[in-house]
Amino acid sequence: MEPTQNPDPTHPEVLGDAGALAAAGEALRPLPLAELHLHIEGTLQPELIFELAERNGMELPYAGLEELRGLYEFTDLQSFLDLYYANMAVLQTEQDFADMTRAYLARAAAAGVRHAEIMMDPQAHLSRGISLETCVNGVASALATSVQEFGISTLLIAAFLRDLPEEAALGVLDSLLAMNAPIAAIGLDSAEVGNPPAKFERLFGRAREAGLRLTAHAGEEGPPSYIIDALDILGVERIDHGIRCMEDPELVERLVEDRIPLTVCPLSNVRLRAVDTLADHPLPAMLAAGLNVSVNSDDPAYFGGYVDDNFAQLNAVFALSEFDRARLAANSIHSSFASEERKAELLKELNDI
Ligand code: ES4
Numbered sequence: 001m002e003p004t005q006n007p008d009p010t011h012p013e014v015l016g017d018a019g020a021l022a023a024a025g026e027a028l029r030p031l032p033l034a035e036l037h038l039h040i041e042g043t044l045q046p047e048l049i050f051e052l053a054e055r056n057g058m059e060l061p062y063a064g065l066e067e068l069r070g071l072y073e074f075t076d077l078q079s080f081l082d083l084y085y086a087n088m089a090v091l092q093t094e095q096d097f098a099d100m101t102r103a104y105l106a107r108a109a110a111a112g113v114r115h116a117e118i119m120m121d122p123q124a125h126l127s128r129g130i131s132l133e134t135c136v137n138g139v140a141s142a143l144a145t146s147v148q149e150f151g152i153s154t155l156l157i158a159a160f161l162r163d164l165p166e167e168a169a170l171g172v173l174d175s176l177l178a179m180n181a182p183i184a185a186i187g188l189d190s191a192e193v194g195n196p197p198a199k200f201e202r203l204f205g206r207a208r209e210a211g212l213r214l215t216a217h218a219g220e221e222g223p224p225s226y227i228i229d230a231l232d233i234l235g236v237e238r239i240d241h242g243i244r245c246m247e248d249p250e251l252v253e254r255l256v257e258d259r260i261p262l263t264v265c266p267l268s269n270v271r272l273r274a275v276d277t278l279a280d281h282p283l284p285a286m287l288a289a290g291l292n293v294s295v296n297s298d299d300p301a302y303f304g305g306y307v308d309d310n311f312a313q314l315n316a317v318f319a320l321s322e323f324d325r326a327r328l329a330a331n332s333i334h335s336s337f338a339s340e341e342r343k344a345e346l347l348k349e350l351n352d353i
């Protein structure tokens with residue numbers, strides 16, 4: 001990458017050497033990239049939760065924003081999921097889903113995101129009496145104008161809750177297919193430990209037959225064997241998180257060899273205590289091992305930041321080289337489910353920086 005040619009005095013971050021400024025704690029210029037691991041319900045900011053509650057005439061169990069914000073201290077994945085599912089109660093209408101999605105896209109554009117693969121949890125809404133049409137059409141209506149409004153191409157991933165029975169997931173997949181929902185892929189999320197990939201072998205088989213792309217959370221809290229089973233039993237093309245692969249050198253070798261994408265979410269891993277501190281995060285070791293890793297925000301409203309915040313904090317701790325930052329961005333583009341044409345466009349944009 002070339003240093004900035006035309007320094008703009010109104011944007012001090014582009015003056016001089018970006019690396020030196022980053023080391024001094026200044027903002028990095030965001031690189032164009034793809035966000036591949038993002039739960040749209042995890043973009044629901046506390047302010048929007050209150051706004052939607054008021055619009056829908058609902059009483060929240062919190063006196064105000066500060067009380068709600070005080071609850072964002074998590075001890076593990078489940079302690080986060082409890083608040084994440086509770087806060088979804090305010091999502092009632094198509095407009096609510098559309099407003100949440102549009103707010104994410106606006107913020108993601110500022111973070112450098114040029115392509116977003118957005119997961120949603122239909123079962124978390126069905127169980128509250130919200131129809132598939134309401135949640136899918138609401139999110140999809142915001143995605144429909146994303147290229148125009150935000151310059152972000154998008155696709156939608158229906159994620160299934162692994163702590164529910166496979167039968168439930170099969171029913172929802174059939175309904176999504178019957179309504180011709182605009183989904184490109186399926187994912188697998190929620191409480192990992194005790195819900196291994198093998199539980200969803202038929203679901204992933206059916207999705208593959210329907211022509212959908214496949215990804216699954218594995219190796220976030222669960223052991224390396226869950227990553228192996230997601231690949232071998234579910235046939236996924238991508239692993240969400242996957243950080244615990246580092247405990248199994250043979251698995252690392254396989255993931256490197258096969259260029260399996262791992263959508264890593266550093267701030268999420270810190271906030272859910274998968275790692276003690278960001279300085280203990282395996283990302284630099286994963287890069288050094290030659291793994292195909294990207295940086296993603298997971299549930300940015302809950303974990304302290306969007307993809308640019310993840311990069312900024314990584315950079316503050318590890319002083320990533322410009323080469324590594326460009327590699328992470330290029331990995332995200334190569335690992336996306338976008339068309340070859342769109343990938344080429346984004347890679348060119350990255351190269352021209
Ligand atoms: C999730 Cl961080 C994480 N892990 C598993 N399932 C999830 N759903 C939303 N965020």
Ligand code: ZN
Pocket residue numbers: 037038039189217240298
């Ligand atoms: Zn996730």
